[in-house]
Amino acid sequence: MANILLVEDDTTFAAILENFLKKKGFDVVVKYSVKGGIEALKNSTFHLILLDYRLGDGIGLDVVEALQEQGKVIPSIIMTSFNDVRTAVKAIRQGVFDYITKPVNPDELLMVVNEALEGKSNEKEHASARKHNPGIDDNTKMDFVEGTSAAARKLHEYIALVAPTDMSVLIRGESGTGKEYVARSVHRLSTRADKPFISIDCGTLSKELASSELFGHIKGSFTGALNDKTGQFVEASGGTLFLDEIGNLSYDVQVKLLRALQEKVIQPVGANKTINVDVRVIAATNEDLLGSGKFREDLYHRINEFEIIVPSLRDRRGDFQQFVDFFIKKANEELGRNVEELSSEVTEIFRNYDWPGNLRELKNVIKRMVLLSPGAKAEVTALPEEMVFAIKNPPATIEQAPSAENPDLRLHSEAHERKLILDVLQKAKYNKSKAAQMLNIDRKTLYNKMEKYGIE
Numbered sequence: 181m182a183n184i185l186l187v188e189d190d191t192t193f194a195a196i197l198e199n200f201l202k203k204k205g206f207d208v209v210v211k212y213s214v215k216g217g218i219e220a221l222k223n224s225t226f227h228l229i230l231l232d233y234r235l236g237d238g239i240g241l242d243v244v245e246a247l248q249e250q251g252k253v254i255p256s257i258i259m260t261s262f263n264d265v266r267t268a269v270k271a272i273r274q275g276v277f278d279y280i281t282k283p284v285n286p287d288e289l290l291m292v293v294n295e296a297l298e299g300k301s302n303e304k305e306h307a308s309a310r311k312h313n314p315g316i317d318d319n320t321k322m323d324f325v326e327g328t329s330a331a332a333r334k335l336h337e338y339i340a341l342v343a344p345t346d347m348s349v350l351i352r353g354e355s356g357t358g359k360e361y362v363a364r365s366v367h368r369l370s371t372r373a374d375k376p377f378i379s380i381d382c383g384t385l386s387k388e389l390a391s392s393e394l395f396g397h398i399k400g401s402f403t404g405a406l407n408d409k410t411g412q413f414v415e416a417s418g419g420t421l422f423l424d425e426i427g428n429l430s431y432d433v434q435v436k437l438l439r440a441l442q443e444k445v446i447q448p449v450g451a452n453k454t455i456n457v458d459v460r461v462i463a464a465t466n467e468d469l470l471g472s473g474k475f476r477e478d479l480y481h482r483i484n485e486f487e488i489i490v491p492s493l494r495d496r497r498g499d500f501q502q503f504v505d506f507f508i509k510k511a512n513e514e515l516g517r518n519v520e521e522l523s524s525e526v527t528e529i530f531r532n533y534d535w536p537g538n539l540r541e542l543k544n545v546i547k548r549m550v551l552l553s554p555g556a557k558a559e560v561t562a563l564p565e566e567m568v569f570a571i572k573n574p575p576a577t578i579e580q581a582p583s584a585e586n587p588d589l590r591l592h593s594e595a596h597e598r599k600l601i602l603d604v605l606q607k608a609k610y611n612k613s614k615a616a617q618m619l620n621i622d623r624k625t626l627y628n629k630m631e632k633y634g635i636e
């Protein structure tokens with residue numbers, strides 16, 4: 181039976197979740213703080229961690245970080261409010277398996293928990309490296325959308341151009357835009373296509389273990405090195421090594437990587453001999469590597485022989501419908517649903533939302549929507565409540581400060597009042613009684629004001 185660690189500081193919500201998960205047959209240990217969560221990890225073994233994003237003494241990611249420092253690999257799921265989605269999407273790069281938005285929908289929670297336990301993620305796998313064996317999953321070849329927008333055409337032109345060369349490639353782009361997909365495409369179209377493609381998420385490698393993961397180690401070279409280990413450079417021999425989130429590599433490892441690229445030799449930790457390697461390196465990042473001040477300039481130029489910038493979803497709106505159709509089809513197949521169309525309200529929200537988490541967020545929102553849509557038409561009720569609210573009530577802009585040219589004081593104070601009500605509603609998680617209390621007005625007054633300002 182799977183053992184779940186739940187870290188949530190809202191005691192009532194924690195109790196509800198605990199009950200629900202226990203009813204579904206899981207063993208659950210509940211902790212209410214980062215500190216409690218870290219302690220629990222030291223003392224017991226868990227198969228899954230369910231974390232609130234904001235905790236009293238830190239954030240859920242602090243627990244994930246401690247987990248990585250302990251050298252443990254346990255899938256974790258972050259529960260976050262809609263406003264923290266951008267951060268949650270980033271968390272996935274730091275080794276978090278997936279996120280779900282609050283208010284948590286039980287069916288969705290169960291789906292994500294089961295997927296995490298089965299290790300069945302469409303996202304980053306929680307193991308630090310994964311290998312693509314040519315021939316085994318070649319049917320995934322067509323399992324993506326190429327797109328027809330100008331940005332998509334340019335992207336594929338670049339991929340086709342650089343693939344047959346042996347140049348190292350740096351892929352840049354916002355989180356969730358499909359950088360790994362681009363790396364795989366380069367490999368597939370290269371002369372190395374029948375050799376391994378190994379993907380390493382540098383964000384999940386602990387400082388201590390990164391060298392040994394990449395270059396291998398000799399038995400006894402450090403505490404815990406119980407056997408010889410072959411590093412991923414050797415595993416990828418003849419093929420391609422994809423280093424995702426390369427900005428997370430420590431300075432020491434950067435030095436070793438530079439040597440591997442320049443001299444084509446590596447030295448396993450604790451070994452006195454070097455090994456010749458023939459590997460093409462493709463790296464990805466969504467940060468400004470040089471601007472961060474933590475990345476060696478010589479290595480930067482070495483990995484950046486060719487640069488590919490993956491467009492954000494906002495910059496390839498022309499492909500949006502294709503992605504929506506594709507993700508709906510996939511979700512229908514996976515979840516045994518039959519969604520064929522979107523209600524006009526859903527279409528409108530999809531169109532107006534800015535998708536900060538890009539393809540990953542679109543895919544997640546669609547999967548949740550399909551899960552919660554029993555019929556052929558997906559309705560707005562299957563979207564995260566707060567996403568709908570955010571679209572219907574864009575943050576009030578207070579155009580200009582009152583001035584002699586723009587003296588309408590009443591308009592100004594109304595704009596301020598509307599903004600304040602929106603902010604407080606969000607803070608109160610859309611609980612109107614609570615919001616009224618915070619605003620120190622009665623509920624009826626709040627309803628009247630919401631109506632006046634067109635807040636739904």
Ligand SMILES: Nc1ncnc2c1ncn2[C@@H]1O[C@H](COP(=O)(O)OP(=O)(O)OP(=O)(O)O)[C@@H](O)[C@H]1O
Pocket residue numbers: 272273302303304323324325326353354355356357358359360361362424425464466506539540543
């Ligand atoms: N062209 C595509 N067609 C269909 N799905 C795609 C495509 N590109 C990416 N995806 C899906 O979008 C999600 C995010 O893709 P991916 O992990 O490659 O993004 P990323 O840019 O590497 O993210 P990160 O910056 O977090 O590492 C994945 O679930 C992937 O399957």
